[in-house]
Amino acid sequence: MSLFFRRVLLQSNFPFKHVGSTQCNFSHTSLRLDKPAVTSDTESKKPDNPLNVLHGGRNHKVDNLEKRFLVWSGKYKRMEDVPPTVSQETMEKARNKARIKISNYMMVGTILACVIFVYSGKQAAKRGESVTKMNLDWHQEVNKAEAETK
Template structure:
């Protein structure tokens, strides 16, 4: 099994590696005795499978690979899962970039409005320090 480790990608681990062949699932994982060593590797199709959790199922449905959560099978190929994750990663980063641009626009508008009212960061900082110094002087003048 470890010789197929290079086929695993993404979040799939060796426990999720499934060997798919022409042998029906009810016969177990043993190959018929008629196969030789050369024919075993030629007749097997090795696919890394991933058991999706709730988030993975949500990603597969959001990616429109499946219509509902019930339609998602117990095991999905790692390639399909990796494509769904990459698609979601791109989609989320796009939304975050749009949100950042909108936030910047709002902050620019807010800054211009404050400048029109005569407010500035420097004035606010000086006012805060003045109030702080007055409070400290008032506390120093009070008898203990």
């Protein structure tokens, strides 16, 4: 066993502990388990997918808003179908889909608002209303009010 792998095993969170000499002769070196392989039923029921194990498995507790995101993104059909915990990767995908949908709706809403304001501005221009005229009228009223108070 090389020095690198020995350091990795000793400094990592592996449940193994190095037993034996610290010299370069590893003929008497062995590995022993500090903890039993399976301590309870919950640990033995880990997901089969190794990617879920790497990403923490089903460790994200889902609140009511996140359940709505999961349903809205199409992962589940109804809010009752959403389990109390899901994987972090699933939750991130649902958040990203919801974020994209919300931004698309906001873009459409912004475009509609722009069209409505352009239309109302053209109608105001036909009536002879303008921001400059409104500003001049307001200044005249303020100047009259100041002249009367003096």
